[in-house]
Amino acid sequence: MIDVLLDPTLIMTGGSLIGLVVIAAALLRGWQGWLELKRLELERAGAGNAQSEDNPGLGTARIELADLRERIRKLEAIASGVEL
Template structure:
């Protein structure tokens, strides 16, 4: 075999490997997008949170803010 045929074989193998890798990455990306669409469609189907759970979440957030302010002021709790 000459130098030209060796180089052609290397280029062809590289192109084939690049094509397979590109195809695999594309399939993975499509699968991830499908999963995200499914997650988003299920999130839309959930009922809105109740008033009590919203109040509890607000209380929790206020407590976190107080703790962060204490940390920023250098006060240990």
């Protein structure tokens, strides 16, 4: 009976299993922390939009995005040799 418990294969298997459980627990804790961080970011973004009804930052961002899209369209036209 004692020889079976001291078998090197059984000891390695048990140690590997314990190591796998520890790593899985650490990864799960990290994943939960990352999800909590993202939840807080979403709450902060939602609270910021709710506090200010006339949020100038959002409108400005949309205008800048439209401007960047227009610039990209013009650069692609130049690269393909099309006259605007």
